[in-house]
Structures are given as C-alpha cells and as structure tokens.
Amino acid sequence: MTVTMDAAELTHFLGREFPQVAQDFVIEEVGARRIRVRLAVGERHLRPGGTVSGPSIFALADVAVYLALLAMIGPEALAVTTNCSIDFMRKPAANTDLIAECRLLKVGRVLAVGEVLIFSDGAEAPVARASLTYSIPPQRDDEKS
Amino acid sequence: MTVTMDAAELTHFLGREFPQVAQDFVIEEVGARRIRVRLAVGERHLRPGGTVSGPSIFALADVAVYLALLAMIGPEALAVTTNCSIDFMRKPAANTDLIAECRLLKVGRVLAVGEVLIFSDGAEAPVARASLTYSIPPQRDDEKS
Amino acid sequence: MTVTMDAAELTHFLGREFPQVAQDFVIEEVGARRIRVRLAVGERHLRPGGTVSGPSIFALADVAVYLALLAMIGPEALAVTTNCSIDFMRKPAANTDLIAECRLLKVGRVLAVGEVLIFSDGAEAPVARASLTYSIPPQRDDEKS
Amino acid sequence: MTVTMDAAELTHFLGREFPQVAQDFVIEEVGARRIRVRLAVGERHLRPGGTVSGPSIFALADVAVYLALLAMIGPEALAVTTNCSIDFMRKPAANTDLIAECRLLKVGRVLAVGEVLIFSDGAEAPVARASLTYSIPPQRDDEKS
Numbered sequence: 278m279t280v281t282m283d284a285a286e287l288t289h290f291l292g293r294e295f296p297q298v299a300q301d302f303v304i305e306e307v308g309a310r311r312i313r314v315r316l317a318v319g320e321r322h323l324r325p326g327g328t329v330s331g332p333s334i335f336a337l338a339d340v341a342v343y344l345a346l347l348a349m350i351g352p353e354a355l356a357v358t359t360n361c362s363i364d365f366m367r368k369p370a371a372n373t374d375l376i377a378e379c380r381l382l383k384v385g386r387v388l389a390v391g392e393v394l395i396f397s398d399g400a401e402a403p404v405a406r407a408s409l410t411y412s413i414p415p416q417r418d419d420e421k422s
Numbered sequence: 423m424t425v426t427m428d429a430a431e432l433t434h435f436l437g438r439e440f441p442q443v444a445q446d447f448v449i450e451e452v453g454a455r456r457i458r459v460r461l462a463v464g465e466r467h468l469r470p471g472g473t474v475s476g477p478s479i480f481a482l483a484d485v486a487v488y489l490a491l492l493a494m495i496g497p498e499a500l501a502v503t504t505n506c507s508i509d510f511m512r513k514p515a516a517n518t519d520l521i522a523e524c525r526l527l528k529v530g531r532v533l534a535v536g537e538v539l540i541f542s543d544g545a546e547a548p549v550a551r552a553s554l555t556y557s558i559p560p561q562r563d564d565e566k567s
Numbered sequence: 568m569t570v571t572m573d574a575a576e577l578t579h580f581l582g583r584e585f586p587q588v589a590q591d592f593v594i595e596e597v598g599a600r601r602i603r604v605r606l607a608v609g610e611r612h613l614r615p616g617g618t619v620s621g622p623s624i625f626a627l628a629d630v631a632v633y634l635a636l637l638a639m640i641g642p643e644a645l646a647v648t649t650n651c652s653i654d655f656m657r658k659p660a661a662n663t664d665l666i667a668e669c670r671l672l673k674v675g676r677v678l679a680v681g682e683v684l685i686f687s688d689g690a691e692a693p694v695a696r697a698s699l700t701y702s703i704p705p706q707r708d709d710e711k712s
Numbered sequence: 713m714t715v716t717m718d719a720a721e722l723t724h725f726l727g728r729e730f731p732q733v734a735q736d737f738v739i740e741e742v743g744a745r746r747i748r749v750r751l752a753v754g755e756r757h758l759r760p761g762g763t764v765s766g767p768s769i770f771a772l773a774d775v776a777v778y779l780a781l782l783a784m785i786g787p788e789a790l791a792v793t794t795n796c797s798i799d800f801m802r803k804p805a806a807n808t809d810l811i812a813e814c815r816l817l818k819v820g821r822v823l824a825v826g827e828v829l830i831f832s833d834g835a836e837a838p839v840a841r842a843s844l845t846y847s848i849p850p851q852r853d854d855e856k857s
Contacts, residue, residue: 278609332481358508361507361508363507364825365502366820382829382841383837387702392841408841412678473657529824613732623733629767650797650800
C-alpha cells in the first residue's frame with residue numbers, strides 16, 4: 278500500500294474542505310500508514326493556565342487519523358469517525374504546540390483504525406493517546422457494480 | 423448523595439472558570455447524578471453542510487460529565503478527564519442545538535464515571551454516546567490528615 | 568423495527584453456534600433493541616476471593632450485544648465485534664451471578680452499537696459499563712445485486 | 713524507572729496469585745515499561761473454526777498491562793483494571809498462539825496506562841489493539857502517614 282497524497286496535497290485538501298480549522302494544523306511528515314501533524318496552538322485552544330483544551334487534543338487526534346487515511350486512499354471527504362477512545366495522561370506544557378504521531382493499524386474495505394500519541398512539542402512523555410475508527414463510504418465503482 | 427450545586431451555581435462557576443467556552447453551554451436540568459446540557463450551536467461549531475463538528479460533540483460530552491460531577495462534589499475546578507470513549511452514530515441535524523443527557527455511574531474517592539447520550543434537539547435517535555472518567559484530586563482535609 | 572428472534576430461538580442459536588460457552592448464559596428477557604442476559608457464575612469465571620474475572624465480564628457484555636443484535640436482524644453468526652470500551656467500576660459481589668442490561672443504540676447497514684450495564688444479581692450499583700460496536704456482514708441479496 | 717521484577721519473578725507471582733489462568737500465559741520478555749506475553753492457545757480459548765475468542769484476546773491484553781505494571785512497581789496484586797478500550801481488527805490465525813506487545817505510557821501515583829498490540833504468532837498485521845487503565849492502590853507507607 279503506497280501513499281497517494283503527499284503533505285502538500287493533504288494541506289490543500291484540508292484548506293478546501295475544512296476552511297474553519299485548516300489553519301490550526303501543520304502536516305509535518307507523511308509516510309506509508311504514518312503521519313505527523315502539529316497543532317499550532319492559539320488562544321482559542323487554551324484553557325486557564327495556558328493548557329491546551331481536551332476538545333483541541335481530540336481534534337488533533339481526529340484530524341491526524343483522517344489525514345493519514347486520506348494519504349492512503351485518496352481525497353475522500355466523506356470518511357467519518359465512528360469511534361474514538363482517548364486517554365489524557367499528562368497536562369500539556371503551557372502555550373506550546375502539540376505534535377500528533379499517528380499510525381494506521383488497519384485500512385479495510387469499510388473500516389480503518391489508527392492510533393495516535395500526542396506530545397507537547399519537545400517533550401518525551403505523551404500528553405495523550407487515542408485510537409480512532411473511521412468508516413469508509415462505498416466507492417463509486419462499487420455502487421455501480 | 424445529594425446535589426450540592428444547582429443549575430445557577432454551576433452556570434456561575436462555568437462562567438468564572440471557563441470564560442472561553444461558558445457561553446456555548448446551557449445547563450437545562452440538574453438532578454442527583456444527572457444533568458441535561460444544551461450546546462447552543464454557533465458558526466464555530468459547524469462543519470460544511472451545517473453539521474456540528476466532532477470536537478464540539480466531544481466538548482459537550484466532556485462538560486456534561488464535569489458539571490454533573492461538580493453538582494455532586496462541589497466546585498472542584500481541578501477534576502480532570504482521564505479517559506473518554508465516544509461513538510459517533512448519526513449525523514447531527516444541520517444548524518440544530520445538541521442536547522446531552524448525562525448520568526453518573528460512579529462517584530468514587532478518586533475516580534468518577536459518567537455516560538452521556540447526545541441528541542440533535544427534538545430528535546429521538548442519538549447522534550453519539552460517550553463515557554468519560556474523571557480523576558478527582560485529593561481533598562484538602564485528606565491532605566491534612 | 569421488531570424482534571425477529573425470541574429468547575428460545577436465541578438460546579437455541581447460541582447452543583448450536585457457540586457450544587463452548589452457551590451454558591454460561593441465560594437469556595432472561597428480549598425486547599425491541601433490548602435484552603437482559605445472566606452470567607451463571609461458575610468456578611471457571613472466578614478469581615481468588617470469589618470475584619468474577621474481567622474477561623468473564625467482557626464476555627457477558629459481548630454476548631449481550633450480540634444477542635440483542637441477532638434478535639433484531641436474525642441469525643447472523645458472522646456479525647463480529649470491532650470495538651469495545653469497558654469501565655470496571657466496582658468489585659462484583661462474591662460468588663454471585665451477573666446481570667447484563669443491554670440496549671442497542673444503533674442498528675445500521677454495516678455497524679451496530681450497543682451499551683451494557685452489568686450488575687451483581689440483586690445489587691443496584693453497576694459493576695461495569697460497556698459499549699460495543701459490531702460489524703454486520705453484507706447480506707446475501709445485497710451481494711447478488 | 714527500572715524494572716523491579718524479571719520474567720521469572722512475574723511468572724512465579726502469576727502462578728501464586730492467579731493459579732486458574734497462569735498456565736495460559738508465557739512471559740517472553742520484560743523491559744523498562746515493556747513486556748511481551750504469549751497466550752498459549754488451547755481448546756478453551758477457541759471458537760468454531762479454531763479462532764481465538766474475544767474474551768481470550770481481552771484476557772491477554774489485560775494480563776500484559778498488569779504484568780508490565782508489576783514489573784515496574786513490584787508485586788501489587790491489588791492493582792485493578794478500571795478501563796479497557798479494544799479494537800478487533802483482523803481474524804486471528806486458526807489454532808495459533810497470540811503474542812501481546814505491551815508498552816506502558818504512564819505509571820502515575822494512582823493511575824497507569826498501557827497499550828497493547830496483539831498478533832497471531834508469526835504474523836505482521838495485528839489482530840487487535842487495546843489500551844487499558846489500571847488503578848494503583850495507595851501504598852502501605854502512604855496509609856501510615
């Protein structure tokens with residue numbers, strides 16, 4: 278299985294399909310079943326004390342698996358998250374970007390599963406881990422057959 | 423176990439401690455180990471097509487369990503989410519508020535567990551379900567002893 | 568959506584398809600999208616102290632959602648668990664049967680989601696909660712089309 | 713953080729505390745925050761077709777995190793699973809042992825989090841992934857103070 282979209286194509290796709298959030302995320306590296314995505318932390322992601330909020334961490338995990346999946350299967354805006362399990366393990370460093378390291382464990386016909394570790398930029402111990410399932414809609418040529 | 427904070431007190435607490443997001447949420451009903459919270463959906467919660475975003479659904483589930491817990495144990499800003507499992511089951515209705523119906527299943531000494539069903543306002547079939555664990559910090563009088 | 572298999576039919580199906588474990592479970596009540604299943608606790612389910620083991624609790628949650636699903640869609644041995652999230656909240660009572668109260672939240676074309684509360688027989692506070700996703704294989708007449 | 717129990721000590725502990733299941737598991741390698749455990753598959757773990765059952769996969773993930781934790785904190789029989797999220801991704805190979813590769817992501821004062829990949833022995837693609845949280849009981853010298 279090879280990569281069908283690179284970082285530039287994914288960035289372009291994200292900006293076109295999800296303009297509300299595209300500027301939050303920087304795609305740092307794309308590989309076979311792997312991606313690294315940065316959350317460029319801004320005021321709107323923070324809680325009192327400068328900590329990145331839970332929903333922002335969730336959003337980063339979610340977008341990382343989505344982009345890792347698109348990199349493999351191509352621009353499929355309709356893939357949807359069906360399940361997420363997330364463990365918040367440490368307080369993020371204040372006012373610091375988060376880095377998601379994502380790996381796809383399965384890219385099936387109807388379901389894909391990815392796991393994500395999230396770090397405060399420069400830290401070794403993860404802030405959170407997440408696993409997500411995406412449902413992949415039937416492809417057009419399947420529907421025709 | 424009785425309720426120690428009512429809807430007005432919880433609303434006041436949320437506005438003081440989490441001013442960035444407090445205006446998103448309306449506490450509709452508080453009971454023993456139960457709460458109903460509305461996400462007043464605005465432009466910032468939406469994805470193309472008017473669908474409420476995954477992170478916004480996560481945020482609603484998270485705040486619902488947090489507030490249900492505070493209603494029981496009192497204003498404890500330091501309770502933190504340690505785990506969330508969420509299933510996204512149906513597409514939310516476009517441009518419609520979401521309602522979270524939350525129930526606490528456990529309020530222990532160090533951990534609390536709540537479950538949440540989330541509906542598009544007026545719909546019968548849930549958009550999502552979530553279960554969350556909160557870690558409750560040691561209380562001051564425990565620390566003294 | 569109506570029930571297509573009752574308790575007797577489900578019991579017969581379980582005994583035929585899963586003879587290794589069928590005697591562990593008693594189907595107590597079946598309704599639309601609901602089921603109650605008892606784990607008839609025996610020596611093999613116990614840990615030191617007479618507590619029911621985690622894997623036995625998992626097995627009960629898993630079979631409850633499976634049977635609730637079959638009650639709706641008919642005898643489909645090939646439905647498979649794709650995800651389970653489970654919270655263990657209290658120690659089960661020693662040497663006591665467990666009761667699973669299961670509700671289906673979604674029965675879709677390819678995925679079904681159920682949630683389960685598990686109690687020691689006679690107790691009010693749940694021992695565990697679980698949510699499970701089942702993948703439903705394509706039906707024969709779909710494949711033909 | 714260093715390992716305080718090696719494979720022989722963990723094996724001895726498991727046999728003494730959990731005699732019902734100890735013979736199912738072989739501890740293959742122990743490292744800092746890591747462990748590899750084999751499920752020696754027998755008739756009682758199988759479903760029709762020779763596939764390892766879901767509860768057996770759960771049991772393997774659970775014991776792997778437990779033993780990885782004990783290797784770090786010492787023989788603490790009272791650590792209990794509070795949460796497990798598990799994704800079943802592929803059918804296990806028939807009549808084949810399973811291998812759990814476990815890594816601890818957090819060993820805190822009251823909570824530990826581990827993640828596990830499970831493989832059919834010799835296969836490259838994982839059968840399942842799981843993440844588990846353990847609650848660590850207060851230590852005796854804490855209780856004294």
